[in-house]
Every structure is written in C-alpha cells, then in structure tokens.
Amino acid sequence: MTLTIATWNVNSVRQRLDNIARFVEAQAPDVLCLQEIKVRDEDFPAEALRGLGYEHQLVRGEKGYNGVAILSRRPLAGQNARSWCDKDDRRHASVRLDGEIELHNFYVPSGGPKPDRDANPKFDHKLSFLTEMADWAREEAIADRPLVLLGDLNVAPLETDVWNHKRLLRNVGHTPVESEHMARLLEAGSFIDAERHFVPPEEPLFTWWGYRFAESFQRDYGWRLDHVWVTPPLAGALRSITVFREARSWPQPSDHVPVILTLG
DNA sequence: ATGACTTGTAATACAAGA
Numbered sequence: 001m002t003l004t005i006a007t008w009n010v011n012s013v014r015q016r017l018d019n020i021a022r023f024v025e026a027q028a029p030d031v032l033c034l035q036e037i038k039v040r041d042e043d044f045p046a047e048a049l050r051g052l053g054y055e056h057q058l059v060r061g062e063k064g065y066n067g068v069a070i071l072s073r074r075p076l077a078g079q080n081a082r083s084w085c086d087k088d089d090r091r092h093a094s095v096r097l098d099g100e101i102e103l104h105n106f107y108v109p110s111g112g113p114k115p116d117r118d119a120n121p122k123f124d125h126k127l128s129f130l131t132e133m134a135d136w137a138r139e140e141a142i143a144d145r146p147l148v149l150l151g152d153l154n155v156a157p158l159e160t161d162v163w164n165h166k167r168l169l170r171n172v173g174h175t176p177v178e179s180e181h182m183a184r185l186l187e188a189g190s191f192i193d194a195e196r197h198f199v200p201p202e203e204p205l206f207t208w209w210g211y212r213f214a215e216s217f218q219r220d221y222g223w224r225l226d227h228v229w230v231t232p233p234l235a236g237a238l239r240s241i242t243v244f245r246e247a248r249s250w251p252q253p254s255d256h257v258p259v260i261l262t263l264g
Numbered sequence: 265a266t267g268a269c270t271t272g273t274a275a276t277a278c279a280a281g282a
Contacts (some may be wrong), residue, residue: 015272111282116265208282210269211269212269214268
C-alpha cells in the first residue's frame, strides 16, 4: 500500500483548473497540497476538484493573496491550521492521513525585493517565519512523530538549487542568512530533505522558473523553492520523489511545478 | 537592469510574487 502526496504552488487555483486536471490525469496523487490559491474559501472551486476525485478538502484561503489547501482521495482527520508571526494570512494547513501520518502544508513568505531585515519588512517577516517554524518543530518535538512537511518554502538553500549560485547569492531566496534559517528548521525537526534523499546535492534540481526571464524554462534558469521533508519515523517509508517538470511547458503554466512524494 | 510576466483587485493602474 503506497501513499502519494503532491505539493504545488499553482499561482491562483481558478486560473489553473485545466492544468490541475491535466496533472491529476497524469499522476493522480492521493493527496494534493496547493499553495497560493489566491481565493476566499467561499469562492474555492471545491466542486470541480471533487470531480477530479478529491472528495476530502481542507481550504484555508483569503482574498487575492496566499492561501493553501489540502485535497485528498482518502479521509482526512485532525484538520488544523495556525497563524504565524501574529498575522492572519493563510500560509499553513495540517491534517492527519491514514490515522497516523501528520501532513503540514506551508507557504513561506517570499521576502520582498531586498535581502535586508532593517530596510525591508517582508524579508524580516520571512526570517521570523522560518524561526517560528523551527521553534514550533522543537517545542512540539515533531521529530518523534511520523510527519511530512512540504510546500513552497521560498528558499533555495544549496548551490545546486539555483541555476547560477554566484550570480544569485545576493538575491532573496538564495542568501546565506535564509539558507541558515532553513538549516536550523531542518535540524529542529531532524527532517530528511526527501528531494535531496533521492537526487544527490551535486546535481541541479529546480521546481520554479520565473515568468519574467524570457525562456527561463527553456534555458533551465530555475530554482528549488518547493520542498518535501519527512521526520525520521518515515525514513524507512521513502520510496520516490518526482519533480514533474513537464507541467512548466503546458499552456498558461504556474511558475512552479508539482513535486510528488511516494511513501510505501 | 530596482526590467522582462502573471495574477487579483479594481477600474486601466497598482501591489505582489521571488
């Protein structure tokens, strides 16, 4: 019995319904975690997604920005969510699957244009968010429970997580201070980076290609911003990771592609 | 090159993404 869980920053769930249907037709993950749904709960296309087989849904949306959802073919338990950094933006949702696996879906703040905590409040928010996640992981002792943490974490921590390390070192998303914050979070939960468990760190691995750079995908000017982590109790269940790159070449794509985890 | 494109909101311009 395997369990497949996908994460995808869709950059507006309403604009991406056709792509989501195409992805589900190709991969049919048991659970589909979305970020940046950009819609109020009451306007979420719940019926269309039920039609794709996702009868069980936890939606945490807001108007215009952010928003996450967990869609599942199997029953969900323990639906939950919390606020981070004393804001009521919708960046997190969690559930329990098959009675025991905890799943946390995150959309970490992007951090604004300038990697300067003092000059740019959005960058400060991003670092505070990552610190709060690490505190949570430690305080809740999540390392001892079977738990999957995934989503758009908006940090590409390794040199091979961006298309040009030297050139992008001072760009938000790839600065050393962000990578350090992410490393502290990884350590706080004793997490295994499932993507790098299957793809060696020497090998470039990307999940996002920007819209602005013409032909960014064709030239593979990518970043690894989307992550899938598991705690040690799930280490023995890791079967595969698939970065579904082809979704970036479809019409009207999201700038992120889905990543699929298989547990068995 | 502090830009390029895409989205939502609101009203044809702006904020936000990263």
